[in-house]
Amino acid sequence: MSSEILPSETIVALSGGVGGAKLALGLAKHLADEQLMIIANTADDFEHLGLSISPDLDTVMYTLAGINNTEQGWGLANESWNTMDALEQLGGETWFRLGDRDLATHLERSTRLRRGESLSDVTQYLCEQLNIGCRLLPMTDDPVRTLVVTDQEQLSFQEYFVREQCQPKVLSLDFAGIEQATAQAEFLNVLESDQLQAIIICPSNPFVSVEPILSLAGVRDRMKNSKAPVIAVSPIVSGAAIKGPAAKMMRELNMPSTVSAVAAYYGDLLDGFVLDQRDQEMEPEIAAMGVATSVQQTIMTSLDDRIALAQSVLSFAADLASQ
Helix, strand or coil, X not given: CCCCXXXXXXXXXXXXXXXXXXXXXXXXXXCCHHHEEXXXXXXXXXXXXXXXXXXXXXXXHHHHHCCECCCCCCXXXXXXXXXXXXXXXXXXXXXXXXXXXXXXXXXXXHHHHHXXXXXXXXXXHHHHHCCCCCEEEECECCXXXXXXXXXXXXXXXXXXXXXXXXXXXXXXXXXXXXXXXXXCHHHHHHHCCCCEEEEEECCCXXXXXXXXXXXXXXXXHHHHHCCCXXXXXXXXXXXXXXXXXXXXXXXXXXXXXXXXXXXXXXXXXXCEEEEEHHHHHHHHHHHCCCCEEEEECCCCXXXXXXXXXXXXXXXXXXXXXXX
């Protein structure tokens, strides 16, 4: 069976923030620029200090450009915080920290959006300025906003995630604007392309990073009908999320925080599922769902880890596609 992606073939990766960006970078290091399309979640986007902020898009963009802060996983390396310090002195809102250099991204994006450019066009422009060769696209150019219903109040995702540090108990999630939003046109088109070799769901939060993408009209159906295999990489290892509140959300939404629960959540959308070596005992349970499995080292602490996992996922995809 083949284990190589041919030059004429396309890989689509669905990504949230930090975890997804790591695998996206590994894929970008292995594939030619024209072979890779990354679709980033934009339901975490919000307006703050008069600026349009796209946290997941920016995390993927900075990671691909090699300028991200690798220690904290978000923002830019070698950042300074003079603006936030001055804002705090003035009594302004500083719970969402924007570094001085990071602010330039949000200023340029906001200016261009106000001129009438689409989020896709602005993202392409920013990627060009940062010498990113592969295609990075927002899931939609329309506003979609994740609302977290908690035991205390309804919060925007960033209020829940950053301001409240994920402390309130999650009762449910809602994606405001999802029914009116149209999936990014290039994304929809490639899902129906004969050149599509694989759709990879990166190890991102299934509920707040991936589900908004899947909830856009036409996306799930096109993915299910595609001849290309759909493969998810688990964001859960040994019952815990590598980054973010996924495991906590699973427990509060009455789901076990296990890799098999992640596979069951995606359900019949999947052709393949990649789980970590630490969860190998759950492989038969996932295989019993009719999903092919691949056991790998999924914790990515180095660039070599990212590239190795990407290679393994691509080989797995190529094997599934050849069956």
